[in-house]
Amino acid sequence: MKKQSFLQASLLLTVSAVFAKLCGALFKLPLTNLLGGTGMGYFSCAYGLFLPLYAVFVTGISTAVTRPVADFAGRGNLPAALRVRHVARIFCAGMGLAGTVLAILLAKSFTLRTSGSLDAYPAVRAIAPAVFLCCLTAVERGYYEGLCSMTPTAISQGIEAVTKLLSGLFLGKLFYNFNYFNHFNFSPESRGALGAVLGMTLSTLTGYLWMMIQNLIQKNKKISGSGNIPTDREIFKSLIRLMIPAALGALVTNLTSLVDLMTMMRCFQDMLAESISGFYQKACISTEISVRDAPAFVYGSFMGLSVTVFNLVPSLTNMLAKGVLPCTAQAWSAGDYKSAANYARQVLILTGLLAIPAGCGIFALAEPILEFLFAGRNAEILAASAGLRWLAPALIFLCLAFPVFSLLQAIGKEQLPVKIMLVGIMIKIILNFLLIPKFCTAGAAISTSVCYLVILILAMLALRKAFFEKSEKSDHNLHLTKPFFSQIWGGILCAGSAWVCYDRLISHGMHQRISLLLAILCAILIYLLVIFLSSPKEFKEFRECRTIRQIKTN
Numbered sequence: 001m002k003k004q005s006f007l008q009a010s011l012l013l014t015v016s017a018v019f020a021k022l023c024g025a026l027f028k029l030p031l032t033n034l035l036g037g038t039g040m041g042y043f044s045c046a047y048g049l050f051l052p053l054y055a056v057f058v059t060g061i062s063t064a065v066t067r068p069v070a071d072f073a074g075r076g077n078l079p080a081a082l083r084v085r086h087v088a089r090i091f092c093a094g095m096g097l098a099g100t101v102l103a104i105l106l107a108k109s110f111t112l113r114t115s116g117s118l119d120a121y122p123a124v125r126a127i128a129p130a131v132f133l134c135c136l137t138a139v140e141r142g143y144y145e146g147l148c149s150m151t152p153t154a155i156s157q158g159i160e161a162v163t164k165l166l167s168g169l170f171l172g173k174l175f176y177n178f179n180y181f182n183h184f185n186f187s188p189e190s191r192g193a194l195g196a197v198l199g200m201t202l203s204t205l206t207g208y209l210w211m212m213i214q215n216l217i218q219k220n221k222k223i224s225g226s227g228n229i230p231t232d233r234e235i236f237k238s239l240i241r242l243m244i245p246a247a248l249g250a251l252v253t254n255l256t257s258l259v260d261l262m263t264m265m266r267c268f269q270d271m272l273a274e275s276i277s278g279f280y281q282k283a284c285i286s287t288e289i290s291v292r293d294a295p296a297f298v299y300g301s302f303m304g305l306s307v308t309v310f311n312l313v314p315s316l317t318n319m320l321a322k323g324v325l326p327c328t329a330q331a332w333s334a335g336d337y338k339s340a341a342n343y344a345r346q347v348l349i350l351t352g353l354l355a356i357p358a359g360c361g362i363f364a365l366a367e368p369i370l371e372f373l374f375a376g377r378n379a380e381i382l383a384a385s386a387g388l389r390w391l392a393p394a395l396i397f398l399c400l401a402f403p404v405f406s407l408l409q410a411i412g413k414e415q416l417p418v419k420i421m422l423v424g425i426m427i428k429i430i431l432n433f434l435l436i437p438k439f440c441t442a443g444a445a446i447s448t449s450v451c452y453l454v455i456l457i458l459a460m461l462a463l464r465k466a467f468f469e470k471s472e473k474s475d476h477n478l479h480l481t482k483p484f485f486s487q488i489w490g491g492i493l494c495a496g497s498a499w500v501c502y503d504r505l506i507s508h509g510m511h512q513r514i515s516l517l518l519a520i521l522c523a524i525l526i527y528l529l530v531i532f533l534s535s536p537k538e539f540k541e542f543r544e545c546r547t548i549r550q551i552k553t554n
Helices: 006-074 078-115 121-126 128-146 151-177 188-218 232-274 276-283 294-310 312-333 337-364 366-373 378-410 415-439 441-468 482-507 512-534 536-545
Strands: none
Touching (some): 006 078, 006 121, 006 128, 006 188, 006 294, 006 378, 151 188, 232 294, 232 378, 232 415, 276 294, 294 312, 294 441, 337 366, 337 482, 337 512, 366 512
């Protein structure tokens, strides 16, 4: 199988992620219009259980398989890489089955503890089979990613996205309009959330089937290489050793959502018990929404609108992190620390180029962006806009933390992301209880931003220290923060120009959507101009990095 460079792999995964996110937007936007804030609260409750399980059983598995496969491929020992996949399939099938059973058993109590009612229970239970299917898919993706071939992963992600879009919307609307569960007395919103989740579960099946087709295509190709093949017991121990820290590190994004799920609804209920009018005022919602539905409506608006927009950019930059892991692991394993350092600079420059202007722009135009994407949902937009604005800084910090975590995992520092993540989560929990009663959803967003800032600072310091220890051998220090100065300055000007342009166009009577698009175009041009004028040295170095020698595999 032809090996891809870091830039090729990252570009392929990014294109795949862009396509998946477009499909996700086409899925989420009409689904929000169908279910409203309350229904999206039920949908988000199911997704809130799925994401941590996905991180533990899927992201951890994929990384745990990628690392040893990349090591063996770097040494030219492809038969050993195949053996890793074989052992991982058996182990992860059991893990996936355990995760599915766990999700089914916890569904009822989880729903009651988080939402206080059983309206979300059907959707929560319907997500359980997806855990098993995703575990099987993760092994195959991890194997090909370890070989620096991202094409199978990219295609399977695209297939999953299309299936989720078509089947999720179809089943969501079908279940919403027709009550197949009369004796259970589920509301239309509850039934619609169930249908949408079933569509997501079906999409994981199609993704796995594609990986099986890919294996059949590769089956007859000759596998060459030499070297000792570890025993199954040794491979199993290696998978466990790598999977646990990788899974816990991947929980960094999902744990913040889980913390919000476990704390926000309870805080909202306490706020209602203290003062109904005070809660409605802080949450910026209409008194037409019943007291019973108010917590689910506010939480659903925050997760369905604010967090949906927030997740668009990190999901793209995460592909850069996936692309850099196997290339850096192979370089580090071969003792080529200079190439590893160059990979680190490349991925952080690219990530900053995307994340910093996006975060600054969302901060400046939070409400217009929501109005553009969720037209007609004025009540939900009003409840979600403050949360999105204060999530914007978190977007930047999270995007930059993803590749740093991947780099730490690639160089054998798997334990550090876990320790760093735990510090951030503790800060998140404390700030949630302090800030949500005062600022409602904005308080949860601010605590998320502080959490990711602490995580990023600690991760950058750990990465710099790890490379500094090898600097005598590589004669090549990282200098990670130098390109960010021009990017931050450009991001500030980008946000300011976007806000001024949008405000002027609206004041002159131009349509809201056209005004927003023109403001974004103006901001992009300003940002690119600032970057071009202020950082030629860094980007000259980046262009030179593209010609770096790639580590060969036999």
